[in-house]
Amino acid sequence: MKQDVTKDLSEIVDIKKIEIVKKSITESHGLPNECYTDEEYTTIERKKIFEEKWSVIGVANSVPNPGDARPFDLFGIPLIILRDKKNQIKVFHNVCSHRGYKILQKPKKINNVIRCPYHSWAYDFDGNLVATPHIGGMNKNEAEGFDKSCNKLKEVRSYVWLDLIFVNISNNAESFEEYIKPLSDRWSKFWTKEDQKLIRHPKDHGYFQLKVKCNWKFAIENYCESYHLPWVHPGLNSYSKLSDHYHIESDLNRFAGQGTMVYDPKYKSSKKFPCFPNWPKEKKKFAEYVALFPNVMLGIHKDHYYAYWLEPINHAYTLEHMEVYYVGDEAAYSGKYKEIREENCKLWLGVQSEDMNIIEGMQAGRNSPSYNGGNFSPVMDTPTHNFHKWVATNLTELLNR
Numbered sequence: 001m002k003q004d005v006t007k008d009l010s011e012i013v014d015i016k017k018i019e020i021v022k023k024s025i026t027e028s029h030g031l032p033n034e035c036y037t038d039e040e041y042t043t044i045e046r047k048k049i050f051e052e053k054w055s056v057i058g059v060a061n062s063v064p065n066p067g068d069a070r071p072f073d074l075f076g077i078p079l080i081i082l083r084d085k086k087n088q089i090k091v092f093h094n095v096c097s098h099r100g101y102k103i104l105q106k107p108k109k110i111n112n113v114i115r116c117p118y119h120s121w122a123y124d125f126d127g128n129l130v131a132t133p134h135i136g137g138m139n140k141n142e143a144e145g146f147d148k149s150c151n152k153l154k155e156v157r158s159y160v161w162l163d164l165i166f167v168n169i170s171n172n173a174e175s176f177e178e179y180i181k182p183l184s185d186r187w188s189k190f191w192t193k194e195d196q197k198l199i200r201h202p203k204d205h206g207y208f209q210l211k212v213k214c215n216w217k218f219a220i221e222n223y224c225e226s227y228h229l230p231w232v233h234p235g236l237n238s239y240s241k242l243s244d245h246y247h248i249e250s251d252l253n254r255f256a257g258q259g260t261m262v263y264d265p266k267y268k269s270s271k272k273f274p275c276f277p278n279w280p281k282e283k284k285k286f287a288e289y290v291a292l293f294p295n296v297m298l299g300i301h302k303d304h305y306y307a308y309w310l311e312p313i314n315h316a317y318t319l320e321h322m323e324v325y326y327v328g329d330e331a332a333y334s335g336k337y338k339e340i341r342e343e344n345c346k347l348w349l350g351v352q353s354e355d356m357n358i359i360e361g362m363q364a365g366r367n368s369p370s371y372n373g374g375n376f377s378p379v380m381d382t383p384t385h386n387f388h389k390w391v392a393t394n395l396t397e398l399l400n401r
Helices: 002-012 015-022 039-051 176-187 216-224 328-333 335-365 382-400
Strands: 055-059 068-074 077-083 089-093 129-131 155-161 164-168 207-212 245-249 255-260 287-292 296-300 304-314 317-327
Touching (some): 002 039, 015 382, 039 304, 039 382, 055 068, 055 077, 089 164, 176 287, 207 335, 216 255, 216 287, 216 296, 216 304, 216 335, 245 287, 255 382, 304 335, 317 328, 317 335, 328 335
Antiparallel strands (some): 055 164, 077 089, 089 155, 207 317, 245 255, 287 296, 296 304, 304 317
């Protein structure tokens, strides 16, 4: 296995180009072009990053009621997201144990069983196979030697945190609690667990999607840094300047990003959103923007939180999903705050659209054979370099197994 995978990776990209990414920021280059332009490379990346690590596949709010189910493909791996009768989120591989049919094709309400449309085999909300019509012949729903208990839907290890649904396909990652602890500990200085329970997803102006013609990694590496702020986001820079920002980096290299010290939203209306009750007064103008590797970008502010998660479709196409949350029912649902919910959503849409133009241009630039992966500013690009190192480290770990 080691030889096969090593050969595959080395046939696609010079391993030395991956190894150099892990060097100090003054000596390294960025990831080579093949990591953004080669379809075969994407297969390796899916295994080493999206199967081996904790990845985001959606939000619990998308299946709000027991019995709600929706399909999701993670880089081609078909999954079912289900809210069960106990109001818990479960994730299953979306494939019938009989003939391998993809069971769920679109979101639907499931009353009692998950039924395969092909031969009507059915599974309960725990994935148990409960019905096998005519398996032993006409009107014989049992077959000698066939054990239903050995033919369940395969459940995927999952965890819901701040409404985000994380999965670990391989079941090899550390516990989710261990994975999230460095970020959770960092943000405990801003909000408590009781504050986090107050987040609400509005039914209006709480979501948008962007279809981006670029590799998913460009969105993450762009989000990590504020270096581009004056030129890409002149409107934002007019009140939150580059000099007002600071870098965020994880000792365990699980996340990176940047923060601001001058967050002070001003809407056309005089209204302001309610704030998290335990957000410290001395940090009321702080906000932090963190990319949690591999595929979600988070923003916390005294008055709202957002999760901007990525759905990679292929090596050069990504869906970006923005989910915005407010503090309590009134801020999220009432007409009183509808106007500024709309304004805030448009603000973030504008910012992300500006970034979209940049990252699509980066994808186009990676077609140049003269580009060596790029250099880093030793001061301004440290969060982005950390992300490149994280990818490179996970790729080369494969070679040592």
